[in-house]
Amino acid sequence: MSTGSTLAGVLRSTTLDALRSIRIHDAIVIGAGAAGGLAAQLLSEAGLRVLVLNAGNRQSPLRSPIRWMTGQIMRQLSDPSILKFIPPPIAYKARGPLKVLARRRQPIQSQCYAWERAPEAFVDDVDCPYTTPPDRPFIWFRSRQLGGRMTIPGHGRQYYRFSVDDFAPRDGLSPAWPVRPGELDPWYAMVERRLRLTGARENSPWVPDSELSSVVSPTPPEANLSAAINSRWPGAAVLLGRHAAPPDALEQASLTGRLLVRQGAIAREIEVDDSGKVQGVLWIDQESGTEVRTMAPLVFACASALESTRLLLLSRSPRNPQGIGAGSGTLGRFLMDHVMIKAEGIGPELLAGAQPEEGRCLYLPRFDRRTHTSPVGQRGFGVQIYQFPAVARSSYFIAVAFAEMLPRATNCVALNPSRRDAWGIPALHIDCDFGIEEYAQAAEQVAAMRELAEVAKVEIVRIDKTPPPPGSANHECGTARMGNNAATSILDPYNQCWDARGLYVTDSSCFPSQGSQNPTLTILALTARACDYAVRHYRADHN
Numbered sequence: 001m002s003t004g005s006t007l008a009g010v011l012r013s014t015t016l017d018a019l020r021s022i023r024i025h026d027a028i029v030i031g032a033g034a035a036g037g038l039a040a041q042l043l044s045e046a047g048l049r050v051l052v053l054n055a056g057n058r059q060s061p062l063r064s065p066i067r068w069m070t071g072q073i074m075r076q077l078s079d080p081s082i083l084k085f086i087p088p089p090i091a092y093k094a095r096g097p098l099k100v101l102a103r104r105r106q107p108i109q110s111q112c113y114a115w116e117r118a119p120e121a122f123v124d125d126v127d128c129p130y131t132t133p134p135d136r137p138f139i140w141f142r143s144r145q146l147g148g149r150m151t152i153p154g155h156g157r158q159y160y161r162f163s164v165d166d167f168a169p170r171d172g173l174s175p176a177w178p179v180r181p182g183e184l185d186p187w188y189a190m191v192e193r194r195l196r197l198t199g200a201r202e203n204s205p206w207v208p209d210s211e212l213s214s215v216v217s218p219t220p221p222e223a224n225l226s227a228a229i230n231s232r233w234p235g236a237a238v239l240l241g242r243h244a245a246p247p248d249a250l251e252q253a254s255l256t257g258r259l260l261v262r263q264g265a266i267a268r269e270i271e272v273d274d275s276g277k278v279q280g281v282l283w284i285d286q287e288s289g290t291e292v293r294t295m296a297p298l299v300f301a302c303a304s305a306l307e308s309t310r311l312l313l314l315s316r317s318p319r320n321p322q323g324i325g326a327g328s329g330t331l332g333r334f335l336m337d338h339v340m341i342k343a344e345g346i347g348p349e350l351l352a353g354a355q356p357e358e359g360r361c362l363y364l365p366r367f368d369r370r371t372h373t374s375p376v377g378q379r380g381f382g383v384q385i386y387q388f389p390a391v392a393r394s395s396y397f398i399a400v401a402f403a404e405m406l407p408r409a410t411n412c413v414a415l416n417p418s419r420r421d422a423w424g425i426p427a428l429h430i431d432c433d434f435g436i437e438e439y440a441q442a443a444e445q446v447a448a449m450r451e452l453a454e455v456a457k458v459e460i461v462r463i464d465k466t467p468p469p470p471g472s473a474n475h476e477c478g479t480a481r482m483g484n485n486a487a488t489s490i491l492d493p494y495n496q497c498w499d500a501r502g503l504y505v506t507d508s509s510c511f512p513s514q515g516s517q518n519p520t521l522t523i524l525a526l527t528a529r530a531c532d533y534a535v536r537h538y539r540a541d542h543n
């Protein structure tokens, strides 16, 4: 993330000495990604004095010079505009050996398609380990930079609302969200305005319309492909992808004059008093290696789904001997990630006006419904299609299908008693796999991608025949779900921990189910609603 001048000043002034001189903050936000950035912005705009603790990436050209150098070359080779000069298969192959050289410290992160454009935006896997059973891999992509994963170059930038059916699935295979129909609409609208979303008004039954700052029409190539898809499947919804540039939430929060941001601050425990109220956060300062205790009556855990759950598991006390929320028996459970199938290929030359801005695509929500209804146990999938001009009057075609995964108690995370990260904090053990329903769904996704390629007159050069392991879609969620009942959920309907009043968890760990849409818009809407609720209660308690 580029750091604006006000934020740069805030980062400089948030020294350890400055923090030690403050007895208590109004609020602490853990994590500076999508959720944490917005929480910091909304809480500080509401008048609270906010401290953001962000883990930070411990990487530099000096620490890993080979990776840095190969990263620079790969960045050029993976830029879509290079495809106008180098045939796509050659650009793809050229990146292979470079990847091998660069991946010694990032064997997991280098499996992300966007890693090639910015290896330094991802964590160092040696410093940040986790374990899985040998036969149940999970791919956990992580970024600890300011801005989190949303500001990684090559991020998809796709933002879609959940529908009423996504919040209250009718098949009974997962609990309804503790959200009334339409209740999130104003919060979606608020974050869409802040994102300055681009797209079109579509009136689709699968994805409610968004509040758009810029309404666009299809380009000639988009109109062409749309028409071809609809002539094959008249019932298929073909939308223009809704996208936005990365937000500058922390810069905006800095302008309030009420923000402090400490980089390299790794939260390791959230403290709760004997009455069940949050007290503050214990964290490790990377720079000095010291442990610091910081107090606040409001804490927002926004460290991303699995990191926030890891923190809840780490936060043990006589009141919560197995971690905050563990008494419900559901902490760490119901991990999900989209079943992802990707196809790439070479297509015909695109009509004029074809160089799209980043994030521009066609979106086919619930493409499984183009011909039939999904079998029981399958929640369906959507497809995002990207096309770029390529050499020799050709085009490059990328299609990605995301299918919903069912929440299962057996897909879970726990602390590994014998593995620690570079700061001595217990690592996560992640035990997760797709079920037969997801594998059956994936076979349909593969068939759909082949059909779409045929309709687009694309020759496929690479296609997933089976889904990559869970985690690969980057849409991991669940493990600290919200609900109406403290006996079966970790968070109340406003994302506040039943077991720790004043502690809010607003990243996707709270999702009881995941829809087939990309998750971040819903993370942001929930964060906005939780901030509003928390501020109202904070004011009532402090006036």
Ligand SMILES: Cc1cc2nc3c(=O)[nH]c(=O)nc-3n(C[C@H](O)[C@H](O)[C@H](O)COP(=O)(O)OP(=O)(O)OC[C@H]3O[C@@H](n4cnc5c(N)ncnc54)[C@H](O)[C@@H]3O)c2cc1C
Binding pocket: 030, 031, 032, 033, 034, 035, 036, 053, 054, 055, 056, 112, 114, 141, 142, 143, 144, 145, 146, 147, 148, 149, 150, 152, 154, 155, 156, 157, 158, 159, 265, 266, 267, 268, 302, 303, 304, 305, 307, 474, 475, 507, 508, 518, 519, 520, 521, 523
């Ligand atoms: C390449 C790529 C493309 C994607 N495309 C899309 C897309 O098109 N649409 C979409 O909706 N989603 C997409 N996603 C997923 C999306 O980026 C995530 O859903 C979103 O960023 C999650 O936001 P977050 O704030 O919960 O977590 P993150 O963005 O992961 O941020 C978490 C923050 O917490 C900090 N942190 C972690 N642990 C600690 C700790 N112990 N102490 C202090 N700080 C800590 C980290 O430093 C980090 O800054 C994509 C992801 C990737 C990687």
